[in-house]
Amino acid sequence: MRQSQLFxxxxxxxxxxxxxxxxxxxxxxxxxxxxxxxxxxxLPLGLRTFNKVVGIIREEMNAIGGQELHLSALQDPxxxxxxxxxxxxxVDSWFKTELKTGGALGLGFTHEEPLTNLMREQVSSWRDLxxxxxxxxxxxxxxxxxxxxxxxxxxxxxxxxxxxxxNSTQHVEFYAKAADAYKKIxxxxxxxxxxxxxxxxxxxxxxxSHEFQTECEAGEDIIYIDDASKMAVNKEVYDDPEVYKxxxxxxxxxxxxxxxxxxxIFTLGTRFSDALGLTYKNKExxxxxxxxxxxxxxxxxxxxxxxxxxxxxxxxxxxxSVAPFDVHLVxxxxxxxxxxxxxxxxxxxxxxxxVEVLFDDRDARAGEKFADSDLMGIPLRVVVSQxxxxxxxxxxxxxxxxxxxxxxxxxxxxxxxxGKAGLSHV
RNA sequence: CGGGGCGUCGUAUACCGGUAGUACGCUUGCUUUGGGAGCAAGAUGACCCAGUCCGAUUCUGGGCGCCCCGACCA
Numbered sequence: 001m002r003q004s005q006l007f008x009x010x011x012x013x014x015x016x017x018x019x020x021x022x023x024x025x026x027x028x029x030x031x032x033x034x035x036x037x038x039x040x041x042x043l044p045l046g047l048r049t050f051n052k053v054v055g056i057i058r059e060e061m062n063a064i065g066g067q068e069l070h071l072s073a074l075q076d077p078x079x080x081x082x083x084x085x086x087x088x089x090x091v092d093s094w095f096k097t098e099l100k101t102g103g104a105l106g107l108g109f110t111h112e113e114p115l116t117n118l119m120r121e122q123v124s125s126w127r128d129l130x131x132x133x134x135x136x137x138x139x140x141x142x143x144x145x146x147x148x149x150x151x152x153x154x155x156x157x158x159x160x161x162x163x164x165x166x167n168s169t170q171h172v173e174f175y176a177k178a179a180d181a182y183k184k185i186x187x188x189x190x191x192x193x194x195x196x197x198x199x200x201x202x203x204x205x206x207x208x209s210h211e212f213q214t215e216c217e218a219g220e221d222i223i224y225i226d227d228a229s230k231m232a233v234n235k236e237v238y239d240d241p242e243v244y245k246x247x248x249x250x251x252x253x254x255x256x257x258x259x260x261x262x263x264x265i266f267t268l269g270t271r272f273s274d275a276l277g278l279t280y281k282n283k284e285x286x287x288x289x290x291x292x293x294x295x296x297x298x299x300x301x302x303x304x305x306x307x308x309x310x311x312x313x314x315x316x317x318x319x320x321s322v323a324p325f326d327v328h329l330v331x332x333x334x335x336x337x338x339x340x341x342x343x344x345x346x347x348x349x350x351x352x353x354x355v356e357v358l359f360d361d362r363d364a365r366a367g368e369k370f371a372d373s374d375l376m377g378i379p380l381r382v383v384v385s386q387x388x389x390x391x392x393x394x395x396x397x398x399x400x401x402x403x404x405x406x407x408x409x410x411x412x413x414x415x416x417x418x419g420k421a422g423l424s425h426v
Numbered sequence: 427c428g429g430g431g432c433g434u435c436g437u438a439u440a441c442c443g444g445u446a447g448u449a450c451g452c453u454u455g456c457u458u459u460g461g462g463a464g465c466a467a468g469a470u471g472a473c474c475c476a477g478u479c480c481g482a483u484u485c486u487g488g489g490c491g492c493c494c495c496g497a498c499c500a
Contacts, residue, residue, distance in 0.1 A: 036491080092499090332460060334459040367462045
């Protein structure tokens with residue numbers, strides 16, 4: 001991609017109404033646009049990073065047997081009435097609308113109901129279980145207060161996987177696998193070192209659930225971290241003695257921290273299968289309710305968490321795994337035709353080698369190009385200038401840490417991670 | 427939903443009961459070219475509706491919107 005044709009330009013200052021660091025940086029660098037409170041658009045750069053995050057999650061979900069599908073956002077009230085979640089007094093975050101022909105419709109804030117309902121057509125025997133459908137799908141939540149930039153929005157894409165198992169034993173086995181997959185996702189996205197599997201309240205479904213909480217000052221949650229086991233306890237269950245009996249965590253050694261909930265996994269049990277009549281015939285021929293779980297991650301929140309945590313005074317710092325491009329090729333020709341030609345050649349060669357390159361071919365001064373490059377946070381900057389032309393090697397600067405080397409084109413191509421390494425660097 | 431704050435070119439800000447200035451960005455030209463250049467010439471703005479007033483961007487009321495704190499977050 002040529003930066004001269006890039007959809008967005010960077011800006012020096014963030015809008016005054018935007019206080020959170022994640023939104024300030026993402027807006028300044030041209031990754032997102034704010035549509036209204038709690039509603040953000042993904043612009044080309046932001047969409048690239050978003051898609052990288054989605055790609056990581058998809059790989060890990062597929063690896064544990066997930067099957068991707070896509071359900072509608074439009075929700076039939078009848079199904080929700082069966083689980084008693086249609087009433088605004090029971091669920092206050094509904095966006096509701098109506099059909100021209102009459103009749104109410106909801107915009108989904110989650111998908112347990114329609115999916116469980118749909119599974120009745122797919123599941124009839126113990127042989128059909130377990131099964132793990134998931135999707136990346138838009139959720140609508142009528143939050144009374146959107147806040148913290150992209151952290152809490154009214155419309156967002158969620159990866160939601162639902163597990164359908166024969167019984168609690170089979171469920172627990174998968175639940176552990178899902179937890180491992182989640183750990184891998186956050187490691188690959190660069191948040192591994194600061195993300196803790198956290199014991200939390202199970203809400204209305206079960207006694208406990210697990211959240212994946214990334215330690216961060218900008219977080220909304222308070223957790224208590226056990227550094228030895230890399231586990232944590234959410235404040236909401238901190239005073240429950242049973243938590244410590246179950247987990248073996250020593251309450252006395254915990255340290256308090258603010259954190260962002262980047263993922264959660266729930267045991268749902270038979271609450272939805274009971275209400276909606278999702279059963280299977282077991283080996284004895286008896287109708288048995290399906291045992292369920294749900295597993296959520298918001299890719300945009302994950303992206304915002306990375307922006308919040310892995311940035312510095314100059315701007316964003318993306319891990320290679322989620323960066324919008326692998327290389328930021330910066331041409332400092334100052335109008336010199338030889339340098340321009342050389343930069344074009346490098347752009348061609350890198351692209352041909354499968355490297356994703358943002359090529360700053362703009363007629364701008366060095367200072368502006370470097371400042372923009374720092375702001376956007378692409379992991380590796382490759383500079384082509386009269387200096388590098390004379391040397392026969394290109395200047396390569398790592399965005400994280402600023403380590404600088406000089407390499408020939410072939411050395412450069414050989415050494416590039418090409419977005420696949422995904423090493424955690426927190 | 428309770429409390430507080432705020433709405434001025436694309437962005438950030440200033441001033442004012444007599445129709446608005448600056449910086450960045452944008453357009454044109456010349457110079458400049460390794461860390462957000464210089465000069466010159468331009469274009470672009472008062473959230474909406476009422477009221478008071480000779481006159482409202484400014485004051486009053488209402489609406490809408492945005493931010494922050496709290497509550498909520500299945």
